[in-house]
Amino acid sequence: MEDEKAVALKKSADSEKSSFRGSDESTDMRSTDTGETGTPQYHQANPKPMSENAKQKERDFRKKLNQAARKTVSDSIHEKVKLIVHRPDYDQEAQTEYVALSKELMPIVQEIARKTLPLLEHETSSDFERNRYYGSKFQADGIAYRDFRYFAKKRPPSESPSLVVGLRVDESASMSAFGRLEAAKRAVIAVYEFCKICNIPILIYGDTADVSKMEQMSIFAYADFDKPDANDRFRLMRIRGRSNNRDGMALRIMGERLAVSPRQTKLLISISDGQPKAMDDYTGDYAIADMQQTIEEYERKGIAFLAAAIGQDKEVISDIYGHERFLDITNLREFPAKLVRIIARYL
Incomplete structure (x- = not known):
């Protein structure tokens, strides 16, 4: 079980050293500037009027x-x-x-989030789907069939x-x-x-x-x-x-x-x-x-x-x-x- 310090809304020692950044969307109103304590400085956002x-x-x-x-x-x-x-x-x-x-x-x-994100990373797949009309890998042995399916496409990683x-x-x-x-x-x-x-x-x-x-x-x-x-x-x-x-x-x-x-x-x-x-x-x-x-x-x-x-x-x-x-x-x-x-x- 995590101790009380981990639960309290305080910046942990690990986060002081972390270079983790959120997505572009989540950082729209935050600059990379930091204060004396290393805490991100927040700046007022001014979104454009809605069209x-x-x-x-x-x-x-x-x-x-x-x-x-x-x-x-x-x-x-x-x-x-x-x-x-x-x-x-x-x-x-x-x-x-x-x-x-x-x-x-x-x-x-x-x-x-920094501790959670590694759990969400997918393993890189080495499998390819063969006989595709397009893809990232050319199959020389497919030319003999003359059906234009000369490429292989990497399979998406399992979810x-x-x-x-x-x-x-x-x-x-x-x-x-x-x-x-x-x-x-x-x-x-x-x-x-x-x-x-x-x-x-x-x-x-x-x-x-x-x-x-x-x-x-x-x-x-x-x-x-x-x-x-x-x-x-x-x-x-x-x-x-x-x-x-x-x-x-x-x-x-x-x-x-x-x-x-x-x-x-x-x-x-x-x-x-x-x-x-x-x-x-x-x-x-x-x-x-x-x-x-x-x-x-x-x-x-x-x-x-x-x-x-x-x-x-x-x-x-x-x-x-x-x-x-x-x-x-x-x-x-x-x-x-x-x-x-x-x-x-x-x-």
Whole structure:
């Protein structure tokens, strides 16, 4: 078991010496400059205004997400719930907040990724597929057949166990209390950046219920593997404590997105501080039964569920998800590193 220093959000001695760098996408807002302690210095990013073509693509994608979500719940108890899927925007304030929160997280995320990446490397294949119309190796003995299949192409290496990650964030009003919201944001940043460095498809959605009679369920698509965007990291700062929570519906929508992924391992993590409660009467045993039925249904479709409890209802959340799927997050400062290490174990 790793010691407490490895879990705490501090830069380890190994990371001081590491020359590891994330992908180009994950380093857009970071220079290679370092401070006196060797910690990367962060600079304000100023992305260009979105073009009209890009805005139209965003609208089309949002429409697609809404249609897919409504179809997913059409044969469930949530069929008549008025649902809207949002694609949050970002601004200078969101960028500033992201830089402030990510500054101390990136060294530990990079250190975990540095230790994880060698496990993902494929062995170089020495096998070639013969008799190809094109390829990197010429076969002189193929000329005799006069069928123009004179080349050999290197076989792709066998795939390592592949992973896709879904991260659901409960945006109920109670998340605003006791530092839970900042803890959730820090954890989401850490998971997002780790997945980007390791090239793991990532889906990050937040949800709340009952913001109005015309919007009984709100989904916030912060990051989606079908439309990755380097600026998604700034969208994450739009996570808020809002209203109620209709957990079963959120899990169903995200579970369906993961279920159709071609990746072998599909992990869905829910960050929540309390039990389900929404209008009308979505609470107590009724809501819990819906959540448990949803978990069972999507586990049969290959989804692995984990629940990260960061509030006062930890025992209830443990009972809902089952002890084997439950993560008791007592120390919110250690939450980001703990969550990233758990994801790394699924690789």
